[in-house]
Amino acid sequence: MYDLLLQGGTVYDGLGAPGRTADVAIEDGSVAAVGSDLGDARRTIAADGLAVAPGFIDPHSHSDGIPLLDEPQPFKLLQGVTTEITGNCGFSLAPLSSEAAAEVAETWSDLTGPAGIRPGSFAELLDRLAAAGPTNHLAVLVAHNTLRLTANGMDRDLRPGALAEMQDLAAEAFAAGAAGLSSGLLYPPGSFGDTEELVALATVAHRFGRPYTTHMRDEGRALDAALDEAIEIGTRARVPVQISHCKAAGRASHGRSELLLDRLHRARAAGVDVRGDQYPYLAGSTFLSAMLPGAAHEGGVAALTARLRDPGERARLREQAEDGTTATGTGEWREVTPEDVLVVSHRDPAYVGRTLAQLVELIGGPGDDGWDTLCELVLADPAAMMVITLMAEPDVQAIMRDPLISVGSDNALPFGLQHPRTWGCFPRFLGHYVRERELVTWPEAIRKVTSGSAAQFGLTGRGWLGPGAVADICVFDPATIGHDGTYLEPDRPPTGVEYVVLAGAVVVDGGRFGGERRGEILRLGPGHGGDGPAT
Secondary structure: OEEEEEEEEEEOOOOOOOOEEEEEEEEOOEEEEEEOOOOOEEEEEEOOOOEEEEOEEEOOOOOOOHHHOOOOOOOOHHHOEEEEEEOOOOOOOOOEOHHHHHHHHHHOHHHHHHHOOOOEOHHHHHHHHHHHOOOOEEEEOEEHHHHHHHHHOOOOOOOOOHHHHHHHHHHHHHHHOOOOEEEEOOOOOHHHOOHHHHHHHHHHHHHOOOOEEEEOOOOOOOHHHHHHHHHHHHHHHOOOEEEOOOOOOOHHHOOOHHHHHHHHHHHHHOOOOEEEEEOOOOEEEEEHHHHOOHHHHOOOHHHHHHHHHOHHHHHHHHHHHOOOOOOOOOOOHHHOOHHHEEEEEOOOHHHOOOEHHHHHHHHOOOOOOOHHHHHHHHHHOOOOEEEEEOOOHHHHHHHHHOOOEEEOOOOOOOOOOOOOHHHHHHHHHHHHHHHHOOOOOHHHHHHHOOHHHHHHHOOOOOOOOOOOOEOOEEEEOOOOOEOOOOOOOOOOOOEOEEEEEEOOEEEEEOOEEOOOOOOOEOEEEOOOEEEEOOO
């Protein structure tokens, strides 16, 4: 007598094999058998006409503070996602000193939400998340920006002993179970670090068998140099490398997807375990202040706002933003037009849901082409967020077809006017690009959202479906899965995800979330593998 039987569905193993009609038996939180005539179960779910796959794994999530919210948040389970990797883009919620926590609370609040920021160690963070109870499983990266902020503040140059302190803090995080090291080299203070600094930290990750994930220093004009740096870090530190949200960003870089993919394949041929993830949209989302050069942020929020109030400093920052001789550190200003920038969060709700071009008409002065309006918006709210259209469809599709690329949402908190990827990334990929456009086959698509990420982060027992695997399973209708959310109406519910099983428990039943917090904090053990629940 099994606990649960998923009967008669098309079963995909997550490793790329064709689907086959079979039953899946679950016992004590694990897959007990896959086949036919398996016997009886305490509950049987008829899966005829449905796909039965491993639970989806999101390698690029910003759900860091989600478990700390008062109500359980099922927005990822409703997409079929059972495990998320958080702490991406150089931002993690620990380790933080009191001073660093105050800086984070002022500038990263849109990543954390009302749960708030607390100083503390990485181990304390994992304990806090586990006690709160995640809705789905989370594995957490320790982040370069956070390490640097705690050891060195927002200064550009490293203080004596700061790098050694960062290495010690990273080692403590890995010992506590951090899933890897992340960097966000577009964002200060991480952008102030050089390659040597990152190699030194990634070498600590190597000691614990953990990967290095990176929001590279540039994803547009200096894409080739940024890829070279990421691969050099992986080569010298001897760590696997995950390139976050792969893209050819900005109008000047459209068509450069071939360069990106060629670099990845040549690096793998040279022995570097490098892979990437991608969200299936033409627009990204980040801090509005990312439009400004990195130099604007040096010294912290007080220094940033002082510069933006000074007309001379504001003019000098614009010169840096438009400097054609500088490939990196200039921000996103020159890569887009004001029509491409949609403000999605701001202290003044009158600005939310409007493009920068529309806001110029609303608050801009004579002759303002968007720069002064941008500066005023950031001055009023340094943590304001935007959705920014950067990519071209041919590049998105070329990257998506490549077997080295998995799917990652890059989601924000599920409140307000966020990017639709927060609510619908995985259903959009499967519905729009797999079913409608037939860009990749179903077996390959399911591999991309499961085992394509699991191995990179040492998630043993997850990302595949067979006897002995953890019973994290998504049952969906290939004919209806999808998401029709837009940038102005992003939070429409996805369709087609009928059942989600989390460690043997049905947490989405008939398309509805049952309300339970059944997720675990996955603490990675030594040697890039061996995850286990928080204790």
